[in-house]
Amino acid sequence: MPTGVAIRDVREQLFDAAERILLRDGPSALTSRAVTEEAGCAKGVLHRHFADFDAFLAELVRDRIARLDGQAAELAEAAGTGAVIDNLAEALTAVFQSVAVAVVALITFRDELRARLRQSGRTGGVPLLAEATAMVADYLAAERDRGRIAADADLAALAPTLIGAGHLLFADRTAPLPDDEAVRRMVAAVLGGVLS
Structure with missing residues (x-):
């Protein structure tokens, strides 16, 4: 140009x-x-x-994290409607078919980027995955409040398990994306004992 x-x-x-x-x-x-x-x-x-390339990358990550807010709102609105497994499978597919898997690889790949994200007040977990985990935990809590998830369900364990398993399904960018049924089976396996 x-x-x-x-x-x-x-x-x-x-x-x-x-x-x-x-x-x-x-x-x-x-x-x-x-x-x-x-x-x-x-x-x-x-x-x-941008001050330098790592400042650019940090803003890119923050921007992509902010985009999760819309997905979180959609998932929260789905609480009490449809099937829990379907709602979560759709949400996880939306997260991991986006750039999330690549951003996690980028954060892992660049030490300076991780340092900048920590300096900007970001604490705990891998950026983007931590926010996705919170989105899933909030949804599970809403479904528990509606009696669709067992009252004694350990949401603090279930949410990161769903995110981790979802990440593994989508992690190989050279392989075909998992189909909807594979994602549903994974969600069903994780939630099998807590669905009401």
């Missing part, structure tokens, strides 16, 4: 480019040059909007 040409929504354009690279090529391919080339903008654009 020629210099002097205004770019609309630069941050989102750069974030979307980074996401495409992550999904297509993995975290090792993610560089500032690759992002600006993928976004179709001059190399200096990223550094005009």
Whole structure:
């Protein structure tokens, strides 16, 4: 892109480019040059909007975490309707078919990124997975309140188990995505003893 040409929504354009690279090529391919080339903008654009590449990556992770809020609201609204297994299978598929698996790999891959996320007040767990776990725990609590999950169900164990098992189903970006039935079977296996 020629210099002097205004770019609309630069941050989102750069974030979307980074996401495409992550999904297509993995975290090792993610560089500032690759992002600006993928976004179709001059190399200096990223550094005009972010202090450095790790600052860009930290904002990318925070942005993708914020997107979970919409998914969490949808899942919360589903409490008391439909089948618990179906609701959770759909929510887990939405989380893990997104860039979540690639973001987790990126966070694991880049020490400086983890440090920046911790410095920004982020505590506990792997970013994105921790928020997804909270989303699932809140949903399970709402279903327990409605009597659809056993009153003595250990939600603190069930939610991370569902997220971990879901992550494992979707983790291999070179393999075909698991089908809906595979996700449903996993959710049913985890929740088998607590569904009312």
